[in-house]
Amino acid sequence: MAGDTRERMIEATVTALQHRGVAGMSFTDVLAASGAARGAIYHHFPAGKAQLVAEAAERNARDVSAHLAALPAGSPLEVVEAFFDLVRPVVADSAAGSGCAVAAVTIGTGSADDDASLRRIASTAFTAWADRLAERLSAAGLDPDAAGGLAATLITLLQGAHVLCRAAGDLAPFEQVARTATSLVGGRAEEH
Amino acid sequence: MAGDTRERMIEATVTALQHRGVAGMSFTDVLAASGAARGAIYHHFPAGKAQLVAEAAERNARDVSAHLAALPAGSPLEVVEAFFDLVRPVVADSAAGSGCAVAAVTIGTGSADDDASLRRIASTAFTAWADRLAERLSAAGLDPDAAGGLAATLITLLQGAHVLCRAAGDLAPFEQVARTATSLVGGRAEEH
DNA sequence: GTCTATACAAAGATAGAC
DNA sequence: GTCTATCTTTGTATAGAC
Numbered sequence: 001m002a003g004d005t006r007e008r009m010i011e012a013t014v015t016a017l018q019h020r021g022v023a024g025m026s027f028t029d030v031l032a033a034s035g036a037a038r039g040a041i042y043h044h045f046p047a048g049k050a051q052l053v054a055e056a057a058e059r060n061a062r063d064v065s066a067h068l069a070a071l072p073a074g075s076p077l078e079v080v081e082a083f084f085d086l087v088r089p090v091v092a093d094s095a096a097g098s099g100c101a102v103a104a105v106t107i108g109t110g111s112a113d114d115d116a117s118l119r120r121i122a123s124t125a126f127t128a129w130a131d132r133l134a135e136r137l138s139a140a141g142l143d144p145d146a147a148g149g150l151a152a153t154l155i156t157l158l159q160g161a162h163v164l165c166r167a168a169g170d171l172a173p174f175e176q177v178a179r180t181a182t183s184l185v186g187g188r189a190e191e192h
Numbered sequence: 193m194a195g196d197t198r199e200r201m202i203e204a205t206v207t208a209l210q211h212r213g214v215a216g217m218s219f220t221d222v223l224a225a226s227g228a229a230r231g232a233i234y235h236h237f238p239a240g241k242a243q244l245v246a247e248a249a250e251r252n253a254r255d256v257s258a259h260l261a262a263l264p265a266g267s268p269l270e271v272v273e274a275f276f277d278l279v280r281p282v283v284a285d286s287a288a289g290s291g292c293a294v295a296a297v298t299i300g301t302g303s304a305d306d307d308a309s310l311r312r313i314a315s316t317a318f319t320a321w322a323d324r325l326a327e328r329l330s331a332a333g334l335d336p337d338a339a340g341g342l343a344a345t346l347i348t349l350l351q352g353a354h355v356l357c358r359a360a361g362d363l364a365p366f367e368q369v370a371r372t373a374t375s376l377v378g379g380r381a382e383e384h
Numbered sequence: 385g386t387c388t389a390t391a392c393a394a395a396g397a398t399a400g401a402c
Numbered sequence: 403g404t405c406t407a408t409c410t411t412t413g414t415a416t417a418g419a420c
Contacts (some may be wrong), residue, residue: 002371003403004247005389014371020215020218020299020300021213021215021216021299023199023212023213023215023216023217024213024216024299024300024301024302024394024398026394027395027396027397028195028395029395036405037404037405037406038405038406038407039398039399039400039404039405039407040403040404041396041397041403042396042398043403043404048396048397051279055318056275056342070301070412072248090197094243099298099299104299106291106355106358106359107212107213107296107299108211108216109216110216114291119358119360119361120361122359122415123356123359123360124397126359126365135260137282139248143381144228144299144305146372148368149368149371149372149375150372151371152356152369152372153367153368153369153372153373153376155352156352156353156355156356156365156369157345157349157352159351159352159354159355159356160347160348160349160350160351160352160353160355161348161352161399161414162347163298163351163352164310164318164344164347164348166298167310167311167314167315168300168315168318169311169315173318173344173348176340176341176344176345177341177344177345177348179341180338180341180342180344180345181340181345184345184377185376187379189420197385197386218412218413219412219413219414219415220412220413228387229386229387229388230387230388230389231385231386231387231388231389231416231417231418232386232387233414233415234414234415234416235385235386240414240415241413241414241415253387287407301396385420386416386419386420387415387418387419387420388417388418388419388420389417389418389419390415390417390418391414391416392403392412392413392414392415392416393412393413393414393415393418394411394412394413394414395410395411395412395413396409396410396412397408397409397410397411398407398408398409399406399407399408399409400405400406400407400412400416401404401405401406401407402403402404402405402406
């Protein structure tokens with residue numbers, strides 16, 4: 001289990017980012033959660049916190065992307081419903097105090113260089129997620145523009161739901177939005 | 193200009209929250225921006241950072257609420273379009289590095305007590321904003337359930353757009369979502 | 385009520401033994 | 403490659419003069 005230390009540190013960093021954000025996360029947390037020693041940080045991540053956070057964000061972005069790739073085929077409405085079902089557990093974590101690690105690195109450390117790099121990672125991730133969704137919606141028969149717009153809207157709703165549900169402490173905001181969104185895509189705004 | 197120091201400190205804290213979040217914000221920033229002295233913090237805010245941040249979040253929440261109250265009357269579609277026009281400049285600030293101060297306090301400091309208090313403030317604010325919007329949509333003829341669902345969805349989209357636009361560094365994600373949302377509310381999902 | 389000075393804790397970053 | 407120990411900086415919090 002030689003090379004596992006690095007992996008464990010990245011995983012611990014993802015968790016720390018989700019709970020406390022970049023500025024609120026400390027090496028102490030990561031070290032305690034990963035069981036690594038203090039000096040291990042600069043051994044595995046010579047550029048320090050910026051590098052560790054960047055790799056953690058990229059890791060989390062890829063994991064989410066993989067989940068989105070598992071969305072089943074079907075009609076546009078079915079894809080939308082499957083999307084909400086897929087992300088519900090993640091938003092539930094947000095309601096319990098965990099959040100989106102990629103959104104977290106959007107705030108950054110205060111260093112201009114590091115922040116620009118982190119925002120770029122986050123932006124790339126969001127685009128990749130939306131692209132995955134757009135593929136499914138295109139396959140479901142939507143024209144490319146509509147698929148892209150709807151996919152971007154769903155990702156935006158997901159990020160907003162993280163924020164609202166974390167504040168509320170429960171899934172209620174997410175459920176209300178999911179109902180409204182599926183209803184709108186289904187073509188009836190007033191129905192319940 | 194005796195009592196103005198407190199006000200300036202709160203304003204400076206709102207700005208600091210928007211740029212760095214709770215954990216990333218320091219008294220040094222607030223002091224420099226407000227021109228206050230170090231001891232002034234615990235003179236005006238005996239409970240320290242938690243109290244200062246809480247008051248800043250409440251202040252920002254009320255300001256936004258006041259802006260939402262200025263939304264003009266009209267059809268549901270017109271209200272939605274007016275909403276996007278109203279928040280566009282705010283999201284543009286997000287794209288430039290500033291964000292939503294209320295969303296920022298959602299992450300918190302790490303202290304369990306303070307975090308619960310801050311999340312409660314944020315949740316109350318989001319609900320208040322959605323209620324304002326829902327009033328306008330009800331006045332526009334939507335039934336209460338549909339108005340509430342659409343209002344919550346628009347606030348969620350707003351928060352998501354803050355995150356996506358901050359990452360992207362421009363307004364493109366917001367504009368795409370605004371187009372899709374107005375199109376969906378207008379009843380045509382595929383049109384451009 | 386406002387300011388200066390400082391105590392105390394925690395953060396990130398390094399050096400060097402093993 | 404892994405660990406211990408420590409340096410430096412920065413942040414919150416407080417005491418007390420004016």
